[in-house]
Amino acid sequence: MEENPPESERESWKLSVDGSSCITGSGVGVLLVSPSGWTLEYALRFGFKATNNEAEWEALIAGLTIAKHLEVQRIEVSSDSQLVVGLACGEYEPRDDSMVKYLSHFQSLKPTFEVLSVTKIPRAENARADQLSKLATAGELERNQTVMIHYLDRPTISEADVMDIDVPQELNWMTPFIYWLRDGILPEDPAEARKLVYRANRFQLRGGILYKRSFSFPWLRCLTPQEADYTLREVHEGVWATIRGVEHCPTSW
Template identity: 75%
Template sequence: LIDKPLKQVLAKPDTSGRLIKWSVELGEYDVKFESRPAIKSQVLADFVGDNTPTECMEENPSESEKGVWKLSVDGSSCLIGSGAGLVLTSPDGWTLEYALRFKFKVTNNEAEWEALIAGLTIAKHLEVQRIEASSDSQLVVGLANGEYEAREELMTKYLAHFQGIKSAFEVLRIVKVQRTENIRADQLSKLATTEELGKNQTVLVDYLE
């Protein structure tokens, strides 16, 4: 576990260093945010209580969806590399797509956690208050919603980190979706593992060491 990013960063705080990149990409939407101390395991903080889906939903479905951002995440790990794909959509309909390549080895489950934490960290820095995050990982969604018990040390640490992030949101729903409903995030996570990543001009890209 020594080489795992989460273990390294939990013990050492870091500061955001690439927010200017985000300000350029998001400037046309008049999105404002500030750099603040963060830890590397939050992934996108480098540049830019307990709510289950049932608890977060309000009685009036139309009211509950007002001002809710949508986040789709997916993690990928294979022989040639690993990474994450993120799709963040505002209530007004503008979409931010992001592909992140990991310069460290992770399992598929760890990549899924990194993707979720990364997406929520972006939302936190954009001062999003209400968000629904979707993932096709049964394990990550089950752990996040308290349906599963974390038995492995690293899963326990990811879960603890998630618990710390979610307090920043007024409403946070984590929902399980089928892979067919998570196609774009899956495509971005696959893109993050290819040699074509640096050539792509349509999505935000970065590398995490």
């Protein structure tokens, strides 16, 4: 006789999504909550112009993609977009090419989940996702200290260019963060993936360089073990070498 799965495995994750398009830019907000209450807040800024409907689709796809990487099986999605919910539920038929492509992308994600529902809710009940989407279009986005931030250079439905990606030959502690922030790739182990997503909130990738926010708020450049070793030797042989009794200088990376 088969045992019933734990209650936590039968409960659904909650996903709230919203898109925003205005004169200052476009972006999305994603709020993902596990059955145990673990919460992920995500703001995604676009590097391209998007309509409100396109932004709403990007929000839904971004949220489901994160849930997929976390190996979520059961998920309940809430959106205040009548069009997106209607298309996702099969109540509407897409009438333009971009909506056809977004719907196709959404349908390709559906088999990932054991249970997936998409529900239309009033905007007033989608307040936090709406705030996150507005934050994604704000100029002070980089100053935020609690929300995970990412940038989308092109629409999800656009054709990807074939190109060589310069991946570091030697893996190090920064590699998982770079893979997640740059490529949206998480570790296969769900526990490690959740830990990485939580910790990544304090990291940011700028021009291919990884930075970490310190407790005093300035961004610190992260170093590979080789770079750290070189930096330590330079410091010891420089100004710190003149201080008697100093064997290990205080550093952070």
